[in-house]
Amino acid sequence: MTSDLIAGTPAATGEGPQEMRSRSELTAKEVLREVGSVLRMSEKAASELTSSPVENDEEQTMIINMGPQHPSTHGVLRLMLELQGEKVLRCKPIIGYLHTGMEKQAEELTFMQGGTNVTRMDYVSPLNNELVFSLAVEKLLGIDGDIPERATWMRMLLSELNRMSSHLLFMATNGMDMGAVSMMIYGWREREEVLRFFQKVTGLRMNHNFIRPGGLAADLPAGWRDDVLTILEGLPSRLAEYDILMTNQPIWRERLQGVGVITAEEAVALGASGPILRSTGVAWDLRRDLPYLKYKEVEFDVIVGSYGDSFDRYAIRLNEIRESMKIVYQVLDKMPSGDYRIQDKKVTPPPRARIDESMEALIHHFKIFTEGFKVPEGEVYVGIESPRGEIGCYIVSDGSPKPYRLHMRAPSFVNIQALPHMMRDGLIADAVAVISSIDPVLGEVDR
Amino acid sequence: MSDEVVDSPAPAEQLYGCVVTYSRGEKVIHASRGNYIATLKKAIDDSFTMCTDLTAVDFLTYALTNRQLPSDISGERFEIVLNLISLERRERLRLRVQIAESEATIPTAFDLFPGTEAMEREVFDMFGIEFEGHPDPSRILMPEDWEGHPLRKDFSVGRIPVQFKGAPS
Structure with missing residues (x-):
């Protein structure tokens, strides 16, 4: 041929x-x-x-x-x-087969509606997308210092649980790609428990639109603490099983070690972030290095690799699940009481009960849901650590209720550039291992 | 709610020969097309070794008086926005370059930051801004035979034809 x-x-x-x-x-x-x-x-x-x-x-x-x-x-x-x-x-x-013009669409949606749009980009970690969008809008509004404590800690709780569910999905797909089909079932099983919690909190398993500019859509439901503890207590033994099934298994190691190697200089030059950058030994985690939310107040380790190969990227993600669990335990201890969103009539809708008794509240409610809230002019870039790397949100506002331009810096889009580099001079059979170790989500690559 | 839309102009502050402004506390420098590459080189020497993001904005329908640009920078239709990170100093730096509609080209940053390759292709695809010397100047997200550049403000959103509703075809 x-x-x-x-x-x-x-x-x-x-x-x-x-x-x-x-x-x-x-x-x-x-x-x-x-x-x-x-x-x-x-x-x-x-x-x-x-x-x-x-x-x-x-x-x-x-x-x-x-x-x-x-x-x-x-x-x-x-x-x-x-x-x-x-x-x-x-x-x-x-790439481009999944391109649906989400950035163009974002210009047609109000800041109020924008969350439903951005949450569908990286559909494996939707809460992180909503978080970065909300942080950017809040910075433009100048209310980023006024967000209630409880809202901030709730955001951290959800963000870390989302990181766990995303990495658990990686465990599943990575296992499937390598031929460890039983691992696929286990990964999905554990992820499902986290998603079940999300469903209880937000009403949806994915694409929550729960973290919104100004706070969150609702407070945590009764009994949330027990649900989180159930997840946290069930996971360690499962992760230990993963170690037996994969980490310590010679076949698994042979399959991944030394495959898809990238050096630290290359990763930095390519703009790669997240586990790919950390696998090369560069300890760069935005949660620690450019802290947002309350990450300064929790203790966790930044997991780094040393060889920059697929095995390091696998091991980093596995251990990041454990680090996220550590953070979630601390969040459980520190979760303050208080409001779950800012009570600024110009940004968040009034409580439902107020609408029945106050004309003002009804007007605000109507204005927010029809016209949206106006955001002062300016431009802002916010980047946070998503499970896949730095997810950034660049917004230019012209003072209207809709963003003049919204750009999402998608980690997968940038990380995928490292693929040809990792694959060069490798074997075709390893290609699947390398793709899998990048953990791309095409929804955010193509947007 | 803060009203300080424009942080104090501070006309004296300069970095790498470019004017510095602050947008919501974020450091922004305004390079020109001429000294774009030279500025990036200086930034790299100053430990800004990672380019996390490169994108563009089309200011066609944005009131020029509201642009919040330093006085000696004249606003043009397009603007390239780069976000750099210094891993050593844990700092971010944003760089904005004005690009006229009549001459929508800019030298590629590929030689300095290979990671901008896909981002520049995306900007070309979405805005039609050409990057001189780019190794692979093709569309990246849209189909190759697509006409126009979708994220330009004069590119209409379009609509899905709806049957039975007298919708425009």
């Missing part, structure tokens, strides 16, 4: 120049630049490439498509891989 047949001629589904081009269409210099650019190496490293793929004969290589509907690509990630035998020479991720 020629490479053309496999790659597919530019038919109706072709993405033209977005696709990886075959070597015959490229000059040697272009291939080298592609190695340096699409594979994202520094120019220095690219010039040092002695075993340049340029020297490879095109007859011996082929370009294959992986995805967009490959189950282990976690959605609709499409990779074009140039292979020589089983070895990956070049790789290019092609």
Whole structure:
């Protein structure tokens, strides 16, 4: 088979120049630049490439498509891989299959409605999306210092539980990708317990729109503490099982150690964040280094790796579940009583009971839900640590109730750039392990 | 609620030869297209080694008088916004560059921050701003044959045709 047949001629589904081009269409210099650019190496490293793929004969290589509907690509990630035998020479991720114009849509929604939009971007950690959006809006409003204590601690509780559920999902999908199918069941099972708690608190398993500008949508339900404790007490033995099933198991280690290696310099240059950056030994966690909410007041460790391989990224996430549990225990101890949202009539709706007795309250209620609240002019960027890395929210406001521009800095979108780099000179069989270790959520890659 | 929309202008403050302003306490420097790359180099030497975000804003329908720009920067239609992080000093720095509609190009930051590759492609895709010297100047999110650049303010949101309601086709 020629490479053309496999790659597919530019038919109706072709993405033209977005696709990886075959070597015959490229000059040697272009291939080298592609190695340096699409594979994202520094120019220095690219010039040092002695075993340049340029020297490879095109007859011996082929370009294959992986995805967009490959189950282990976690959605609709499409990779074009140039292979020589089983070895990956070049790789290019092609994204956009899930693009739904959410940033454009955000300009049409009020700040009040915006939460429903951003929560659907990273659908595995929706509460973190809502949190960063709310923090940005509050900063623009200038009320970020007035948020009640209880609201802040509740946000931390939900954010950390969401980090646990997200990492548990990673455990499941990573296990499935590696062939540990029983792990998939276990991961989903544990995650489900957290989601059940979310359902009790927010009414929904995902896409909660619970953390809103000004606070939260509602207070915690009665008995929440017991529910959280049930989760926290059940998990350690399950995590110990994971250790037996995976961490200490030779097959698992063989499969992941030394696969998809990235160095600290590369990760920083590529803007990678979260477990990918930490796996290279860079102890960078926004919760500790640029603290938000009340993370200054809780104790936890920043987990770092040392080899920058897939195993480190797996181990970091597993231990971050334990760190999050530590934080949740502290939140349980420190949870103050008080209000769950700011009682600013211009930002949050009045309590339901007030509407029956006060005309003013009815007017405010009506105004907030029809027109929304106005946000002073300005621009603001807030970044927080989501399970996948730094999630950022950049908002420009023109003083109207709708954001003039809303941009989400999606960690997966940036992290996915590290893929070609991790895959180069690896085996095609390891590709699945590498994709899985990045833990991309295509909803936020494409937005 | 604070009314300090514009923090005090502090005209004297400069960083890397650019004017510094503060937006809600966040440090912002205003580079020009000419000294964009030079400014980034100075920032890297000053330990801002990580570029977390690169995006753009289209100010077509934004009142120029409300732009809150320093006096010697003239507002243009487009603006590139970079967010840099210093891992050593645990600081953030934002950089804004004005780009005229008539000449919507800017040198690529790829050589300094390889991680901006996908972000610059996204900005090109969404705003039509070209990055000179970008290794892979193609669309990234939209289909290759898409016309227009969706996040421009003159790109209409469009609508889904609804049957039986006399909706516009």
